[in-house]
Amino acid sequence: MTEPTFRELADWIDGRLDDERAATVAAYVASGDADTRDAVAWLREFKQAAGLLPLQAPPPEVGEAARDAFRQLRTPRGVDPRWFTVRFDSRLAPAAGIRTTGTAPASFHLDLEGHGLTVSVDLTRVDETHLDVDGAIRGADADASRTSRPVAVVFLAAGEELATVPVDRRGHFATRVPVEVDELRVVAGGGVIRARLTVRDGS
Structure with missing residues (x-):
């Protein structure tokens, strides 16, 4: 099973992967790889925090x-x-x-x-x-x-x-x-x- 890249993990969380690749990434995450689980946890925390912030263009x-x-x-x-x-x-x-x-x-x-x-x-x-x-x-x-x-x-x-x-x-x-x-x-x-x-x- 190919280790997903950081970008693929982000795309998986956001639902941007096709069904086949999404299933592969989900299986890899479920396999218990510590680094991958840490990356997924951080991405989810970031997405949650980002959702609480209004999107505004910087000055x-x-x-x-x-x-x-x-x-x-x-x-x-x-x-x-x-x-x-x-x-x-x-x-x-x-x-x-x-x-x-x-x-x-x-x-x-x-x-x-x-x-x-x-x-x-x-x-x-x-x-x-x-x-x-x-x-x-x-x-x-x-x-x-x-x-x-x-x-x-x-x-x-x-x-x-x-x-x-x-x-x-x-x-x-x-x-x-x-x-x-x-x-x-x-x-x-x-x-x-x-x-x-x-x-x-x-x-």
Whole structure:
């Protein structure tokens, strides 16, 4: 039985999965996996809490303040950036039963390490133009105080921001990004750690 991703658990709780996949996820949750049950409990608590809050657009100054904070966290000119090392790329692992055919796979997995953090990312192509991203951050910094732990993951293409995703208290993040994405940045209290991404066919 395939372990559901964090996004699938959220879709299952919200009733967005088809009947077959919903039954599979329900069976996995019922099997008693502690991490999965914790994730489901947190998602349900979050959904309940969110339902008590009115949905209001934030004031324009809030969005501008967030953009200013991100710009300030970018690596200053003349300073060497901090980079993750790619420890595992499923597309380069034929021993794990993955064939290299010259065509980009429908999904792949990356493990990134650096500066006390490990980032595990599942990327799944949903169509010709977009990828679903589901990831988790682990490490000493991820469990540290609120001021130093990772707070967001930023996806970029050619230096332009595509999406900024908050990291929850369990270290999870999920979003959908264009296939043009070529860089990931983890924003923490100590600054920014970067990783290059290669997604497009033949790139």
